[in-house]
Amino acid sequence: MIGIVDYGMGNLLSVYSAFDYLGANVIICKHPEELSEVGKIVIPGVGAFKDCMELLKKEHFDEALNEQVIKLGKPTIGICLGMQVMAKKSFEGGVYGGLGWFDADVIKLTITDEKKRVPNIGWNEVSHTSNPLFEGVPENTDFYFVHSYFVNCHDSSDVIATYPYDIPVTASILKNNIFATQFHPEKSQDFGLKILDNFISWNP
Amino acid sequence: MSKRRLIPKLQLKTSHYNPSKMVLVTTKQFSDFIEIGDAVSQSKIFQDQGADELIFINIDRVNKGIDILAGIIHNVSAEIFMPITVGGGVQTEQDFRTLLSNGADKISINTIAVNNPDIINNASAKYGAQCVVVSIDYKQEADEKCYVYINNGSTKTKLSPIDWAVECEQRGAGELLLCNIDRDGMRYGLDNEICNAIATQVKIPVITSGGCGLAKHFIDGFKQGQADAVASGTFFAMQDQNFMQTRSQIKNSGINIRVYS
Numbered sequence: 168m169i170g171i172v173d174y175g176m177g178n179l180l181s182v183y184s185a186f187d188y189l190g191a192n193v194i195i196c197k198h199p200e201e202l203s204e205v206g207k208i209v210i211p212g213v214g215a216f217k218d219c220m221e222l223l224k225k226e227h228f229d230e231a232l233n234e235q236v237i238k239l240g241k242p243t244i245g246i247c248l249g250m251q252v253m254a255k256k257s258f259e260g261g262v263y264g265g266l267g268w269f270d271a272d273v274i275k276l277t278i279t280d281e282k283k284r285v286p287n288i289g290w291n292e293v294s295h296t297s298n299p300l301f302e303g304v305p306e307n308t309d310f311y312f313v314h315s316y317f318v319n320c321h322d323s324s325d326v327i328a329t330y331p332y333d334i335p336v337t338a339s340i341l342k343n344n345i346f347a348t349q350f351h352p353e354k355s356q357d358f359g360l361k362i363l364d365n366f367i368s369w370n371p
Numbered sequence: 372m373s374k375r376r377l378i379p380k381l382q383l384k385t386s387h388y389n390p391s392k393m394v395l396v397t398t399k400q401f402s403d404f405i406e407i408g409d410a411v412s413q414s415k416i417f418q419d420q421g422a423d424e425l426i427f428i429n430i431d432r433v434n435k436g437i438d439i440l441a442g443i444i445h446n447v448s449a450e451i452f453m454p455i456t457v458g459g460g461v462q463t464e465q466d467f468r469t470l471l472s473n474g475a476d477k478i479s480i481n482t483i484a485v486n487n488p489d490i491i492n493n494a495s496a497k498y499g500a501q502c503v504v505v506s507i508d509y510k511q512e513a514d515e516k517c518y519v520y521i522n523n524g525s526t527k528t529k530l531s532p533i534d535w536a537v538e539c540e541q542r543g544a545g546e547l548l549l550c551n552i553d554r555d556g557m558r559y560g561l562d563n564e565i566c567n568a569i570a571t572q573v574k575i576p577v578i579t580s581g582g583c584g585l586a587k588h589f590i591d592g593f594k595q596g597q598a599d600a601v602a603s604g605t606f607f608a609m610q611d612q613n614f615m616q617t618r619s620q621i622k623n624s625g626i627n628i629r630v631y632s
Contacts, residue, residue: 180474184449214499286501286545288576289373289599290423290629309374309629311454313476313501354454354476356418 169367170196170205172232172249174222176214182246185353185360191367199231207366208232208241210347212248216257216273216316219248220265229266237268240344244366250340250347251318259316268345271320278333286315293338293350295328300339300346300365308358310338310350317349344371375593375628376423376600377614377621379607380580381410383443383459384431393439397605398430399556401508401524407608410443414451417607420614422453423629426548426578426602428479428506429459432523437466441473448474456504456548467494471502479548481506482521485528485535488542495543500575505539506548507532509565517565524552536569536577544575548602551581556605558584566596578602586620593626 169186173179173195186193186209196202210232212219223229236243245253254265257273265273276285290309295301312330318337320326328339328348339348346366352359384404386394395413396404407413414425427447429440437460444457457470458479467478478498483490484505495503508524509517509532519530536547547569551562559582566579576599579592583603592601607614621628 178471178474178476180445180472181448181452181476184474185452188450188452213502284372284574284576284599287373288501288546289376291373312373313454315501351454353452356421356453360452 168205169193169207169209170202171209171211172202172228173197174219174226174228176212176219176222176248178213179211181353182209182211185363186367189360189364189367199227202231202235206241208235208243210243210245210249210252212246212252213313214248216248216251216259216265217261217263219252220263223252223266232266236345240371242344242366242369242371243346245345245347246353247314247349247351250349251316253340253345253347254318257316269318269320269325269340269342270322271318271325271340273316274319275316276314276332276336286313287332288313291330291332291338291350293328293330295339298327298341299369300341300362301328302365303361304358310348310352310355310359312338312350314349318347372599374423375598375621375626376578377589377618377628378424378426378578378600378602379417379422380426380428380602380604381413382604383410383427383429383440385434393429393431393434393443395608396430397556397608401430401552401555403556411446411450414447417614418451418453421618421629422614423600424454424456425451426456426479427458430523431459432525435460437461437469441469444470444475445473458504458506464490464494464497467498467502471498477502477504477546479504479506481508484539485519485521485530488538491539491542491544495545500543500545503544504546504548504578505536505544506550507535507539508550508552510552520552532565533568533572537572540573540575546576546578547573548578549580554582557582558605560584560588561592561596561601563591563596566592566598570597570599576600580604586617589617589621590624590626593621594624
């Protein structure tokens with residue numbers, strides 16, 4: 168069973184519908200203790216980093232997630248802001264600590280080209296390494312992004328996918344049982360669903 | 372920048388034949404309604420054709436309930452896995468929450484943004500700039516100047532679309548959706564002049580609409596209008612055209628657009 172963390176932010180319905188459409192047994196977890204009953208975990212999120220971490224702490228999801236994801240090693244996917252909170256800290260509107268699962272900072276997209284826009288909204292071509300989560304996804308497939316900040320990893324081996332902006336921007340990270348995407352697989356049509364399907368059958 | 376986008380604009384209105392149901396309609400100059408089908412089934416066709424996003428607008432002048440709109444979006448989002456913008460009748464920040472929790476990714480506001488512009492600032496701070504789309508409908512008058520219209524194009528304001536666009540950006544809008552009312556449904560081309568003036572003055576993405584009748588009109592919107600996205604209702608609903616054909620023509624003209632495979 169797959170559990171979606173509901174800490175009060177983000178478009179849960181779309182993520183839920185995507186897993187449901189793919190035939191997965193999926194539930195929405197409003198309380199941290201429900202995470203012990205699921206085999207895989209989804210951390211969604213849209214909004215500001217600070218609000219997200221505050222809500223995770225307020226609902227005691229941070230402790231439960233450390234227990235289930237780090238200690239017990241349950242396969243986990245973070246989406247968009249759900250990926251960013253896995254970093255050590257974020258510089259969005261101040262400096263705020265994250266879950267610290269990746270040795271990384273969340274920093275603003277910088278642009279030198281006047282024609283590029285922030286937030287970056289839309290479809291971008293993603294280049295990826297060979298890994299089970301991108302299996303069946305052709306190189307340079309388009310995925311849907313909406314973001315102003317991105318995860319800057321200090322250990323480049325954590326980065327498994329990027330897209331070209333001013334610099335190569337982190338599109339996806341992977342370490343042991345933890346996988347995350349900056350783009351929205353649940354909004355990226357067929358190949359987005361393919362990635363979620365790969366997550367459903369993933370055995371890290 | 373991200374790739375340029377092609378967006379079907381799905382306009383909803385209470386059915387003349389079944390007043391308990393909202394159906395998709397096409398319009399000409401914001402009237403001459405023609406009923407063309409069901410929101411969910413048409414969305415699935417657009418998804419299979421590789422549309423980049425969908426925009427749903429409730430254009431009914433009487434039936435403005437957010438719950439009806441939210442119900443439709445709820446049904447759409449169970450089967451549609453692409454970005455969805457929703458608007459028409461949004462009045463409060465709570466309406467944002469209702470639509471977002473039913474599967475919308477972005478919320479389009481128009482009349483309320485003019486009447487109570489602080490809603491742009493407040494919604495942007497609360498839900499993020501990326502989900503606040505300000506829809507700007509406008510007309511050119513006899514004095515050759517353009518004016519913003521609200522209430523589905525029925526009420527003239529003193530605002531110039533260019534000044535209003537700049538103000539919306541300053542207040543925290545994440546995207547603008549333009550429509551030249553005179554060109555709506557007329558299929559003779561987009562208003563690239565106003566679009567260009569706005570797109571070169573703001574940093575946020577600009578979606579242009581109103582007037583697409585040929586693939587060339589989309590190309591003109593991207594090249595002359597400098598739009599980030601072109602939205603169209605009539606073009607995709609009424610003609611023997613589809614995304615694959617239109618997209619190939621746009622791609623061949625040198626525009627960086629997604630080719631769906």
